[in-house]
């Protein structure tokens with residue numbers, strides 16, 4: 001299918017076709033990939049169970065599409081260019097031939113260590129090419145990877161390993177991020193104390209640091225790799241065989257293991273990458289996300305490789321050695337497409353434009369944004385100062401659950417508005433609903449954002465808990481997928497995401513469930529109960545505000561706040577620490593015991609107007625008490 005759409009008129013035509021003939025449309029896209037055996041049926045679905053199956057009967061291996069397929073014409077093309085944390089250390093360049101070789105060898109290592117189709121394998125690695133190698137090696141043998149962002153604590157690792165009963169973990173000795181030294185293997189060792197299902201831990205030697213090796217459990221990546229050959233026949237998987245699990249936070253309870261399957265995810269990641277970025281074979285593509293998040297899965301690893309792209313990968317942080325590092329990398333490697341997050345852009349913008357001096361950014365052709373709403377100021381800065389007013393900005397809206405981009409301007413078209421994810425990609429069918437569950441037709445409307453038809457990249461279940469999958473996404477509205485986001489369709493019919501309408505908070509693009517943070521805070525000896533809400537933050541987009549009730553007077557508030565922050569870091573990760581912690585006597589609760597978060601959100605925003613009806617509270621006076629102690 002020709003995915004080069006150059007005008008908005010062409011887009012409208014393709015879009016219309018995709019909605020009128022969704023199965024034909026997606027089948028045409030899927031035909032651009034290599035299948036060992038073609039599918040018999042494009043789609044079977046219902047949103048009530050829910051059951052979603054794409055390309056039934058098809059057999060494939062995603063790594064054949066990412067790697068083997070490129071051995072014909074692109075073997076010597078660079079697949080990955082890697083920039084280390086320390087700019088004085090060596091860069092690495094890996095061709096498609098070399099990547100294929102590394103993945104096949106590591107797939108053999110996995111098999112030699114007992115891994116097989118269907119096994120769950122946890123990956124806890126920094127931003128090094130081996131993270132991509134490990135993911136692809138799992139996919140090659142049909143094992144299900146579960147990448148855990150290497151900023152999560154040992155407790156979070158063990159929770160995730162135990163939930164999906166991983167038999168193996170792949171990690172590294174450690175990593176430096178800026179000047180910070182992170183001893184990954186130590187964190188993993190602590191996690192594994194509580195993980196009986198883990199039989200093997202494979203350790204990549206990234207920094208040559210000393211680590212404890214537990215005999216019988218731990219092996220070194222480099223010594224294992226010497227024992228195996230370079231031939232590995234991919235496992236031929238059914239289109240609906242699982243490809244990976246990725247844990248993400250929801251409104252309630254523990255993180256959910258969102259499960260994606262092989263055929264549909266491949267089609268989605270490959271198609272959206274090509275379509276949205278208008279990718280051309282000469283271009284160097286840089287996604288600044290971490291492989292531990294869905295953006296890294298779809299647009300560092302799979303999407304670009306499925307399009308024979310050259311990926312730029314960066315181990316470090318945007319502000320080290322200084323806030324010009326991103327622009328140094330663009331200049332040094334002549335990056336053509338930059339896909340980043342509003343939080344990073346806001347931070348770099350705040351650091352000052354002198355960091356842009358003497359940086360040649362003329363290689364840039366397309367700019368992307370993902371993860372949270374981008375404010376106009378950051379959008380214009382990106383557009384004017386980074387893109388020099390000639391690079392289209394693609395503001396892509398999507399989720400861990402959607403597998404790939406859903407709404408976005410298409411780079412080749414050039415129709416965009418600051419802060420707008422604009423329009424659905426061909427094949428995606430969104431709608432807005434009001435509180436009563438009625439569809440909002442026409443323009444200039446705002447409501448809850450849903451999807452009425454499946455798309456190949458959508459999650460199939462929550463690992464081990466299909467009921468939770470049904471309840472979270474398909475029970476709010478009959479026969480619809482509910483995203484959890486609010487959205488506005490403006491007078492011209494363009495979409496603008498307004499943010500989450502549930503208890504998920506987006507801090508610096510990291511998705512955080514308030515329930516998880518509250519559980520962690522409640523572990524403090526002095527805390528009886530807590531309620532966490534989000535409030536607007538100039539840099540992070542949103543930050544966390546915790547209201548806590550203590551069982552005794554707290555004399556040293558600073559010490560108390562530090563202790564609470566430490567518990568949250570240990571239980572989840574330091575990115576989940578509340579910025580503000582206020583001790584309160586009581587929380588605003590209804591007679592049925594429900595905390596009225598709406599009121600707390602307003603208080604956290606310092607917005608005392610229209611707190612709404614407080615008469616249903618057990619004790620309306622509580623609100624004044626809280627207001628008087630606001631930080």
Ligand code: PRX
Nearest residue numbers: 370371372373395396397398399400497511
């Ligand atoms: O609220 C939306 C926000 O991020 C949520 C999904 O988070 P996660 O699953 O971690 O995936 C992030 C990367 C795809 C969404 O429900 N979000 C994502 N992209 C945008 C966005 N909000 C506004 N504009 C976006 N472009």
